[in-house]
Amino acid sequence: MVDRQYVQAHTEGFADLEARIKDFSPEKMQDICGIPAATLRAVARLYATSEASIIFWAWASRSTSTAPTTPAA
8 A cells, every 4th residue: 555646756765665675574574573464464554544643643652652762774
């Protein structure tokens, strides 16, 4: 689920990202993270179809925790 028009207008390097993640299927990731592939798909669809304000609220509510954070590589 990609809004190609938005990506084209507002991002750089998206094709490179797609190429890097193409082998990270929910089936492969379930063995690494311990979450069933069906759940990973359901959460991805929910995230992709949610309004930005809901996503921001969920992120902001977690970002104020005292848990250690690591920058994305």
